[in-house]
Amino acid sequence: MQNDLVLYNTLHRKKEVFKPIHEGRVGLYVCGPTVYGDAHLGHARPAITFDLLFRYLTKIGYKVRYVRNITDVGHLENDADEGEDKIAKKARLEQLEPMEVVQYYVNRYHQAMEALHVLPPSIEPHASGHIIEQIEFVKKIVTNGWAYESEGSVYFDVEKYNKSHHYGKLSGRNIDELLSTGRELDGQSEKRNNVDFALWKKASPEHIMRWPSPWSDGFPGWHLECSAMGTRYLGEEFDIHGGGMDLMFPHHECEIAQSVGALGHETVHTWMHNNMITINGQKMGKSLGNFITLEEFFEGNHQALTQAYSPMTIRFFILQAHYRSTVDFSNEALQASEKGLERLMGAYARLLKIGASSNSSIDTKGIRERCFEAMNDDLNSPIVISHLFDACKSINMISDGKATINAEDLKELKEVFELFIQDILGLGLDEKTSQSAGEGYKGAINLLLDMRMDAKVNKDWATSDKIRNELTALGFEIKDTKDGYEWKLVK
């Protein structure tokens, strides 16, 4: 830890030196998925962004408790308080128990995350498993006078809250105009004001997911779970709350109001928001229907995709942009990432094989410091990657016998690559390279390629090309090197 870690705090709209509440420990909460459909590319952005943060904080010595929730109840389809529950709707359409829907998509989400090398969080609480905590949270808000009951439902009184607090401070909006001009015209609503949001909703008779409460048989409002579970596992005050920018309003704004309403103070010190992934310049999202699921990327099974993209390509693509920038999806951009990742990982594989000389003819010093510096500057992963690419050039020269490196520098370079590529950026070595294949399998391929080497020595090009062509047809990629060969399975 050469310098201080600086993070952009959405709440103050500036970069701030990160100081944990408790020395050596970090509490991190990130909004997870609503599990009523497969995860798409957009879901990979916060998962990877905060995985990067989680990994980095851990690597620089913090003990991190990372909580990422599963929303399995309370997230309504349309207006925050009127529509059908997303999970319940899916269950009704598929004729399944709501919890079957939840389990199915949670399993698939976990598979996708594992493929992307997103580490599991420390705790992954389900909203439906914390109904008691949520009811207690609502009780406090009601007791403190910030909420009212109406027809068995409980709503947060935004107008009252806004008189003494700033509802909109996070998203930078002033709610006054909305309050003065946004009255309901039809007068049908149970709410006093249409900016009020639900803390507890009374369930209609056909609604399956329901729990008893002091107000009605019903279910919690969507915004409540994060306040209740964050507090439950990270305390009344914690360090970092993350999520997508689109959750800033109203979701995170409501969380702030709920915390102040229940506890009398805010809970979150640093708010972090990742930007969106766009497709043809537009946000990729459920509502626009222009999303491509992660599985479709992995399998190349979507009309907008000209090929399949590996999970590591997707991860690298996301890490090549800073998390607060939008990043536009295109086949061209992904193919560039694929090639770039190949270059990076190829050099890494070579690094593990090169030998030390008595002196270094190239300068690899300072890479560690420069990478840390970039990470400390609000997780600037693209800059980290550019420094690693600089080192790739040196590694390739050494591998080609055009440069040398001494034992000390070599050891340092290996450590830096392992630290940043594997541990921090989370880019695993390709599982199908000769490095990690099983012994028997590896031996068989090596035997074939040794035979090809012999054929080459005898200038038997027919045999050597036959071996290479047939292995290529089976999905292997063969590259000749100065005194041997490299291979990997690419399909």
Added chain:
RNA sequence: GGUACCUUGGCCGAGUGGCUAGGCACCGGUCUGCAAAACCGAUUACGGCGGUUCGAAUCCGCCAGGUACCUCCA
């Protein structure tokens, strides 16, 4: 309509006052039986207009274009 943000070379994408980001593609060369990979070199930038400054992609103003949030969305 309100609020915020963005516009960098063929493509992606860093960079917030002076110093070649990086990757991909393309072109020339080296190496190679061929191919791939690798290395060397060349080329292509800061939406437009004006201002501040010794100096602006970077600060300020105006204009043009685009996006996000304001309803669910990562």
